[in-house]
Amino acid sequence: MTRSWVPVPADSDFPVQNLPYGVFSLPGQEPRVGVAIGDFVLDVSRVGLPYASDLAARTLNPFMARGRTAWREVREALVRLLTDEAHRSAVEPHLILRDRVRMHLPFEVADYVDFYASEHHASNVGRIFRPGQEPLTPNWKHLPIGYHGRAGTVVVSGTPVVRPCGQRKAPDAPAPVFGPSARLDIEAEVGFVVGVPSEPGTPVPVSDFAEHVFGAVLVNDWSARDVQAWEYVPLGPFLGKSFATSVSPWVVPLDALEHARTAPPAPDPQPLPYLREDEPWGLDLQLEVELNGEVVSRPPFGQMYWTAAQQLAHMTVNGAHLRTGDLYASGTVSGPEPGQRGSFLELSWGGKEPVKLADGSTRSFLEDGDTVVIRAGAPGADGVRIGFGEVAGTVAPARTGQA
Known part of the structure; x- marks a missing residue:
């Protein structure tokens, strides 16, 4: 077993097999x-x-x-x-x-893209918003769905997150109102950082994933669900997402994650040829979501339907080129069990089943002063655990003003 002369505590995220x-x-x-x-x-x-x-x-x-x-x-x-x-x-x-x-912030963010790659998360969201209907949209198992986010509001862990303001409309209200989001949420995700750019007009095949991607970070894609629900038809997320995205300060190299590679869920149906992987880049990462010091969820990344290599291939198949510093995130990581859901939208089932905390309080969505910490670990070389550190953020009150 490889050991460092630097003293490394047994429970450290950062053994010599990691080196983020x-x-x-x-x-x-x-x-x-x-x-x-x-x-x-x-x-x-x-x-x-x-x-x-x-x-x-x-x-x-x-x-x-x-x-x-x-x-x-x-x-x-x-x-x-x-x-x-x-x-x-x-x-x-x-x-x-x-x-x-x-x-x-460990790298200058060139572009930011967020995907929607967990079948459990997508199915939960479908059941919450479209009860009685097919939870997945017809295209979901044919391509990695994503949206283009705002690079300028990607912030490093520890940066306060100001509650966003925007338009929101209750289903039975005659008109929208403006004000602070009342349904502020998190999304526990894993992000991938591009190092080597690509040529405009030239797609990047799934087999070249490790030639372009430098490493992985933890991501919290903060989401204002009420703003998002009113604005997203027909073009998708905008102000409900673009106010803040937090990333961990340590970038774990892909080489440190070689022993965490695992087969993702079997695709059904088989995707088109450009999305097929001979050696899939599923990753056996275990996430942990903590609210105000209490663990509320443990999402399993190994069950993500679409891999980071497939996401990269899809992101460039139309000829869009990569730039150094591009960040793309997995989308919310959720598992099949209630305690494995990576957002409060799912944990509280749209607010209908508030999360009960140890101090007797409950949460459907985040309150001012709440602190959310996301951590993750993975199997590493020599049987050690590879850690990602953490991505943390505390909700600050909205800065209201004239819209």
């Missing part, structure tokens, strides 16, 4: 790239690694654009530095306790 990348700063210093190991951040621009100038940048974008050969070269060098005692004296001065640093 982030961007950190210390007071009075510029942000730069770091790698998490145990309770520390390694200042990777100062330990003699290849591409040191990229690693000294304020974002991961320059390094991500280098491609898979460079990613693996640096990863192999990091493992040597952190496991061979011969390097300890040179490396140890550049380890900084994580609780001393400030974490930043």
Whole structure:
């Protein structure tokens, strides 16, 4: 078993088999790239690694654009530095306790796309909004459904989320009203970060997924359900989604997730040829959703119907090209059991069955001051657990004003 000379607690998200990348700063210093190991951040621009100038940048974008050969070269060098005692004296001065640093958005977001890839989530939403009808739309099992989001409101974990205002209309109301959302929700998701761009007009096949995608993050796609319900016909989500999307500060490399690969649910019917995978990129990740310190859901990512490779292929099949820093998210992760639902829309069944908390309170949707934390773990090399850290956000009151 590969072990690091850096002390790593047994329950750490960040063993040497992980080595996720982030961007950190210390007071009075510029942000730069770091790698998490145990309770520390390694200042990777100062330990003699290849591409040191990229690693000294304020974002991961320059390094991500280098491609898979460079990613693996640096990863192999990091493992040597952190496991061979011969390097300890040179490396140890550049380890900084994580609780001393400030974490930043790890990459500059070029575009943001959100998918709808969980059959359990899509079916639940269909049953809530279209009772008595077929829960899935006719196209759902033929293509990964998604929408194009707003890159400028992707924020790093810990950023407060201001309750959005917008138009909303009750089913029996004669006209819409304007005001703060009363049905603020979360969506527990996994995001994928593009490193290597593609040529305009050239689709990216499912087999090239790992050549373009640098790694994965946790995503909370905050959603104003009442705003969304009024606006989404006929063009889909807009203001109900675009106010904030939170991501975790650590990007877990795809190479760290190799042992988490698993077969996704068998497709029925078989998708069109461009969406067929010989070696599927299902991932055995276990998510955990916590509200104000209490775990309310444990969604299983391994049951997602559409994989990240299929989503990438579909996103580019029309000739749309990739850019370094593109982020695309899986859509809400939900499982078949009530305790595996990745949104309060599902957990409370549209508000009809409020979630009962240990302190005696209930939630159908989020209240001001609520804090939501999403975590995830996966099987890693040598039988260890690979963690993603967390994506956290606290709801701040709406800033009302004249519409």
